[in-house]
Amino acid sequence: MESTSVRNLPVKQASGTPLPGGDDAHPVPGISVPDWLSALPQLAAIFSCENNEITLVHGNARFAAAFQAQSERADAAAKMAAAWRDRVMGFIRSGRDSDSFELRRDGKLGPEYFMCTIGRLPAAQGRPEQYLFTATDRTGERTIEKNLRRELLSDGLTALPNRTGFGEEIDDRLANSAWPDKAQFGIIAIDLSRFSRVNESLGPMAGDELLITVAKRLKSSLRQGDVLARIGGNDFAIFARLNNGLSDALHIVQRIKEALSSPIRLSDLQIRVDCAIGCALSLNLDDDPDDVVRKAQAAVKIAKRSGKVEIYRNGVLKEAQRRFSIESRLRDALAQGGLTLAYQPLIHLQTGEITGFEALARWNDEELGHVPPVEFIAVAEESGLITPLGRWAAYEAAQALSRWDAKFGQPLPVGVNVNLSPIQMARDDVASMFEEALRYSGIGGHRLTAELTESAIIADPDKARKLLVALKGLQMPIAMDDFGTGFSNLASLHSLPIDILKIDRSFVSTMLEDHDKAVIVRTILSLAESLNLRVTAEGIETQALALALQQMGCWQGQGYHFAKPMPEAEAFDYWRARWNFETI
Template identity: 50%
Template sequence: MEAAAAPARTCDDADAGELPEASHDARMSTSVRQDYIDALPIAAAVFRLGDGAPLWIDIANEPFVDLAGWDLLAGPREASESAFLDDSGLGDAIAQFLKTNECTRQFESSDGQLVGARHFVVRLARLRAYPGLGVRCLVSLIDRTAQVETERSLRAEMLRDSLTGLPNRLAFNEEVEKVLEDPAFLPGSHAVLVVDMTRFSRVNECVGSMAGDELLITFARRLFSSLRAGDFLARTGGDEFGLLLKLDKGLEDAIQAAERIRTALSAPFRLSELEIRVDCAMGCALLGGSEELAEEVLRNAQFALKRAKVDGGIRFYEPNQARAARRRFSIETELRRAIEGNELTLAFQPLVDLKTGAVSGFEALARWENGRRGAISPVEFIPVAEESGLIVPLGRWALEAAVETLASWDRKAGRTLPLSVSVNLSAIQIARDDVATRVSAALEAHGIGGDRLTLELTESAIVQDPRRATKVLQELKDLRARVAMDDFGTGYTSLAYLQRLPIDVLKIDQSFVAAMLGDGDSIAIVRAILSLADALGMDTTAEGIDSPELAKALTRLGCTHGQGFYFARPLPGDAALDYWLARSA
């Protein structure tokens, strides 16, 4: 019954909060005291607790009498006769207060009704003690029903999704918090399932946002119809819905729920004249009890959802996913700082002419020695850079540093060396950056000819946006730069692209090269790539050559160049120049 009680304090006989007295005569008339009570604009009454006697109401004003449910108060009346005081627990609170030495007390209370309840701020103030009058206090009630109802209405709006009418993400998290805080909670007894429409953006693009909203509403209704008693559904994002499932059989129940939902959503949705089939991805996380916040549980399910969008079906959260995500985020933050602080370096791996054994150039590879973590592999930080967009500034830096290093080699040798340098381009760089302008500026700044620079890009960079890729490659060719297709054979490039695009070199992926000596299929693939390159007038480079046998086999097959640990590991700039000088002596 009590809430937000003010700190108690003791009082003496001369209490400032007492009912005003006309004189210090304890025999002041009841009518005079009644006048003071009636003058108050709020419900008020004087309560008295005698020695061993019940709680009495000596006097009360009309608003209080109305609350008590009486027609009038004719003389003192026992508080227990009021249903209001009994249902709200206010009578017991007043009696308890009068048994203490507190001077005042304030708290919130209601009339105890389940429907249409009235809410009050209750203030108790001890009155001066007089012989024969017992222990008394003035009780005043400030009606705050309208304020409470407004707050509840605002809170209901705050917890509701305006489009679907479902609870929103905040309400969903509160529901999960209740489960986690329940003393009877058992690990594995609940799960959070996140359902996402994988192609919703295409619906918006094709039929408009109004139809998209209609689809969301229909989708939500279909989801709701698949719930069991005790399940909780909310819209947790744009086209994402969260379900809190109660599990009787642990993981088995969660799988059955996901299949039931998938079946419910498999039928096409009809929007006006259109019939739309919706593909869904689902991620699930069991509540283990170790989670501190509901948001953490939802985030775990979203980790699994991310995998489901790639692999399809339903995926369940694994704890290492969160650790990996936190590490990726930490690496992203530190990588941004490393790029801005010029803390990365380039290593150069030799490109060797397989017929002559001469070093014709080097591939520039980014390296990162982190002060706290030590060396971080490109296999780890390059995907983070691509995912975060940092690949654009990283690529600009690598291009500038590679051309600058090539120019420094010329200066040290006192002549223009017969060397080229290769720099990798990502699909994101081609899509977002003005690559040709960057290349032109770097070449001009360091006095390097375009024919000494090779730009390597993967097949995915072409497949994602063939038109833009063609334009960028042609601009690079206008600068006399060479273009190499990296990891050839692992992507989806069509022969039409190879014929149409200005590509100079095909780089055979090391997965085919490494298996050549023991796998007839790999040899056949390598031979086919070499024949294709020869027919199209392209050079070839085999990656991952780590033995003399591989080098000899590729030479016999007609491969132009090779790189790998058999020749040399990636070297620092000065060591790379020394390596070339030694091989050229």
């Protein structure tokens, strides 16, 4: 059988006149208007209006059941009838051909919703203008929408409002509650301090159980009208009306502390819940609630560091915003090579010889300008950027030594000190980092000194000891920075493979005027000698200080008296200029 293409079939042009159908193709004139209305699946009626009175002409059974039947809830039916009449009269007066609107009524099982339409029928002689009205039950759809909205605005674990729902609850309270004169509102932010430890040690199920229990206890501390929400993973917030200002807020804080004071049982363990609390108060009811919430969150961050309840102060939010800007810009700077190292000379106090340099990170940002190290390093530690920052500093310091050697034609008799953050020591494989830095640069381990603080050792002594042993395996010297400001004792110094003690500048800079400081410096020098350790004094600003430390037998010093931190090229020139050694 041959196939025929559709394109090849003959096509005849159709006539413009429609063909007449048979008699059975026309509607039967005998069907009445009520019959037509009865066939419609929705509520339907035809009515007229004369002298502001609405008269029902025809209505199907569904319309009668929904709009006319009297029930036990006659008050609800009357309210709906009044609302319906107002909307219909408004349409009639408007002169529009059609309109649509939604009606709500209280049913036996809850709210019911109807989507209504109304249109004008063609006018006829001998009767007033008539209107066709239909209504479709949308209760099921609205219930689904309501449930979905509830899920979007609430926390699935605790059933509390989430961050978005919290904002809507606050707006509702401010708009629809009676507020006395001079009343204000406050936000109390709560951060569970040890939540991550529970998750790590006991698992996420235990963490969820902890959150549920904490939510119940916090809810028990609320007053009528207060709103509790879970606005983050382990962050809660309370909206409170404050008739007496700060005293009301502190009273709520005290109730929170009491609610969380007793331990929570998880499995076979009893966990004590520690939390950081920050408060922010509105100046008046016109304040933006979102702004007050942000202020409370800024206060709770300070509370996490201070260990006390913090009340938001002017400027704190700007500080938090600046820290966020620093974090964002620092992340870009690390990725794009926007940081540099400056090198401050280390001087042998007996001979004036340059024995090495301390590498110090410097950052001059296009948008932020010069950012002090104390500021961006604190942000790096808080955000986790300290790990890539520390790795960059170690690699760059080792490469600088390699470049100096190449420029001089042979290895320089100097080394570079690199600072280690306690957080970097806890999170990074520091030994592997230094091993790679040495291997990539081709320099010996004895020329790269690791500086760490007392706090880094105290935080985890066993881990610190293993790290120091690994660094000694790379032949790296170890220096304890800021010695005298922490809690090190003779036993810890004796058991750790430390080579150098660095006396903190707070003792050195004023030791000529402060007898007690001078005694502390002499004591540290004596201790170091008994332990066969060398000592570096920081903060030498004058020649008198340098001479005094030289006479005390201090090995090495650094400070502005000798030189400020300088770029890599200037540091090399500084060393070469003093290569023949100078007296101090």
